[in-house]
Amino acid sequence: MTLLSDTRYVFIRYMRKLVRNPILLFFSLFQPILFLALFTQLLGRLSNFPGVLPVGVSYLEFAAAGILLQNAFGSALQSGNSIVADIDSGFLHKMLVTPMSRPAILLGRLASDAFRVVVQTAIILALAYGIGAAENSPFTVNTGVIGILLIFFTIAFFGLAWSGISLALGMKTRSAETVFAIGGVITFPLLFLSSALLPINFLPGWVQTVSKFNPVSYAVDACRVLMINGYDWGTILPAWGVIGLVAVITLGATLYQFRKVVS
Amino acid sequence: MSDIITVKNLVEVYSDGTKAVDDISFSVAEGEFFGFLGPNGAGKSTTIKILTTLLRKTSGTVTVAGFDVEKQAAAIRRIIGVQSQDTTVDGDLTGRENIMLQGHFHQMKTDEIKKRVNELLKLVGLEEAAEKRARNYSGGMKKRLDLATALVHKPKILFLDEPTTGLDPQSRSAIWTYLEKLNREEGITIFLTTQYLEEADKLCKRLSIIDKGKIVASGSPAELKREIGADSIRISLENCKKDNAKAKELIKTLNDVNEIIDSEECLTVFAKNAGLLIADIVRALDSSDIRIASVTFSSPSLDDVFIKHTGKRIRTEELVKAPSAMLGGRR
Numbered sequence: 001m002t003l004l005s006d007t008r009y010v011f012i013r014y015m016r017k018l019v020r021n022p023i024l025l026f027f028s029l030f031q032p033i034l035f036l037a038l039f040t041q042l043l044g045r046l047s048n049f050p051g052v053l054p055v056g057v058s059y060l061e062f063a064a065a066g067i068l069l070q071n072a073f074g075s076a077l078q079s080g081n082s083i084v085a086d087i088d089s090g091f092l093h094k095m096l097v098t099p100m101s102r103p104a105i106l107l108g109r110l111a112s113d114a115f116r117v118v119v120q121t122a123i124i125l126a127l128a129y130g131i132g133a134a135e136n137s138p139f140t141v142n143t144g145v146i147g148i149l150l151i152f153f154t155i156a157f158f159g160l161a162w163s164g165i166s167l168a169l170g171m172k173t174r175s176a177e178t179v180f181a182i183g184g185v186i187t188f189p190l191l192f193l194s195s196a197l198l199p200i201n202f203l204p205g206w207v208q209t210v211s212k213f214n215p216v217s218y219a220v221d222a223c224r225v226l227m228i229n230g231y232d233w234g235t236i237l238p239a240w241g242v243i244g245l246v247a248v249i250t251l252g253a254t255l256y257q258f259r260k261v262v263s
Numbered sequence: 264m265s266d267i268i269t270v271k272n273l274v275e276v277y278s279d280g281t282k283a284v285d286d287i288s289f290s291v292a293e294g295e296f297f298g299f300l301g302p303n304g305a306g307k308s309t310t311i312k313i314l315t316t317l318l319r320k321t322s323g324t325v326t327v328a329g330f331d332v333e334k335q336a337a338a339i340r341r342i343i344g345v346q347s348q349d350t351t352v353d354g355d356l357t358g359r360e361n362i363m364l365q366g367h368f369h370q371m372k373t374d375e376i377k378k379r380v381n382e383l384l385k386l387v388g389l390e391e392a393a394e395k396r397a398r399n400y401s402g403g404m405k406k407r408l409d410l411a412t413a414l415v416h417k418p419k420i421l422f423l424d425e426p427t428t429g430l431d432p433q434s435r436s437a438i439w440t441y442l443e444k445l446n447r448e449e450g451i452t453i454f455l456t457t458q459y460l461e462e463a464d465k466l467c468k469r470l471s472i473i474d475k476g477k478i479v480a481s482g483s484p485a486e487l488k489r490e491i492g493a494d495s496i497r498i499s500l501e502n503c504k505k506d507n508a509k510a511k512e513l514i515k516t517l518n519d520v521n522e523i524i525d526s527e528e529c530l531t532v533f534a535k536n537a538g539l540l541i542a543d544i545v546r547a548l549d550s551s552d553i554r555i556a557s558v559t560f561s562s563p564s565l566d567d568v569f570i571k572h573t574g575k576r577i578r579t580e581e582l583v584k585a586p587s588a589m590l591g592g593r594r
């Protein structure tokens with residue numbers, strides 16, 4: 001049981017660090033709000049053109065899922081910075097000279113990432129609801145509370161898979177700047193070459209092809225059907241499968257790098 | 264007393280081929296205050312990392328409290344306390360939280376930790392600052408807090424890697440007081456590395472001088488100094504590059520000179536009755552038109568021991584760091 005209690009203390013440490021860094025906390029919360037406001041304002045008129053969005057769907061409803069994913073990306077990339085900071089400061093070594101469970105060091109960090117992204121997701125959904133009400137085009141999650149929980153799960157799962165990339169990069173390069181540079185370069189194409197922010201049939205042919213192989217599209221589609229359509233398991237389960245596959249690869253790389261750092 | 268740390272033929276070669284530790288052997292008795300004295304890059308930190316299970320050795324045998332450092336690492340981690348060279352307190356947590364967290368990492372019960380934290384805060388004189396975030400502590404306070412976190416689980420052996428590097432003299436002597444108290448009153452075995460001669464001299468009952476990965480001398484400070492068996496005169500010349508060699512030859516011809524070591528910036532002359540020799544040296548150099556910048560005379564010190572065994576003076580480099588600013592920029 002030391003794994004669980006050790007994970008808990010690592011988790012608490014990271015939550016304290018987050019809450020006590022007002023700037024970090026502010027941007028963690030502000031970023032999703034900014035994205036939502038920006039994209040719905042920029043592209044909101046798309047729903048005026050017939051045939052672009054599904055009938056009766058506002059751009060807000062359409063894009064909410066994509067913005068959830070974009071936010072998850074941003075948060076996941078910070079995970080690598082935290083491990084770089086702990087390596088640089090020697091705090092990692094301080095943990096390693098104690099008998100604490102080794103996996104707990106990673107699990108505690110991942111748990112804090114997941115928790116944070118769920119809170120951010122809740123904020124985005126609440127805000128989307130507010131904007132929808134204000135603009136008289138209601139935003140709701142059609143599948144209700146259970147649907148919202150499934151969205152939380154999907155986003156957190158996706159966030160963890162993506163934390164794996166930044167953690168592995170952080171431990172490999174020991175440089176927060178590199179994590180951000182590489183992370184940014186990977187993130188943007190993946191987001192824009194997917195169904196996240198624009199309807200798939202609205203995109204050029206080659207983008208549509210890329211999008212089919214893009215894990216982001218799967219995760220977005222799963223959240224989107226839960227909001228707009230219902231429990232479309234034919235979309236949701238494959239998404240979890242794809243995210244699981246990404247997680248195996250990225251967290252595998254993380255574990256590999258972690259073993260190198262630890263031994 | 265039995266040996267609590269034994270190291271035999273320890274070698275550490277880094278992946279880039281650097282031989283950080285080159286076949287060293289030593290042992291530390293239970294309850295002893297033992298030190299590694301050497302300059303930066305001598306292999307002190309590498310040895311501590313191996314002893315504290317952080318780094319795998321290339322070859323050799325290392326046991327701590329009878330446990331093999333690699334096969335029984337988990338057992339060792341329960342009984343050692345470690346203060347690394349970098350001060351590793353979490354600036355976002357308060358002093359109290361830092362110690363609590365370390366107690367949890369040692370899987371202690373919460374009640375037990377709470378009691379222990381109060382004792383430790385008192386020991387290191389941080390009771391008043393306990394609820395403040397460690398970010399706002401001075402360098403000396405952070406080091407003291409770091410020491411307290413290393414003591415939370417009442418370790419049998421305390422490893423300190425340059426515990427006072429970069430501290431002002433006042434903070435340094437405060438740390439010295441705690442360390443002596445811990446060793447004397449609680450019987451904790453202490454293994455300390457330092458680049459400060461004064462620190463090794465004051466604290467360590469026994470020490471090894473380490474340079475370029477090798478142990479060059481071992482013994483109590485008094486023994487090591489006695490080995491020299493001579494006082495020393497240190498002469499700095501105005502133009503040492505040009506005149507050192509010539510001056511060395513001149514001084515060699517004088518009576519009673521045991522040994523002269525040329526460590527570039529100065530000449531160190533070892534002699535039985537060095538005081539009487541000063542006038543002769545000055546006269547000899549003066550008559551050859553070699554200008555002297557300074558002459559110092561001293562009874563044997565660890566500095567002399569170091570010069571005798573390595574042919575150079577120990578270089579103390581003060582590390583100027585701003586860790587909190589660095590972390591801040593990273594977030």
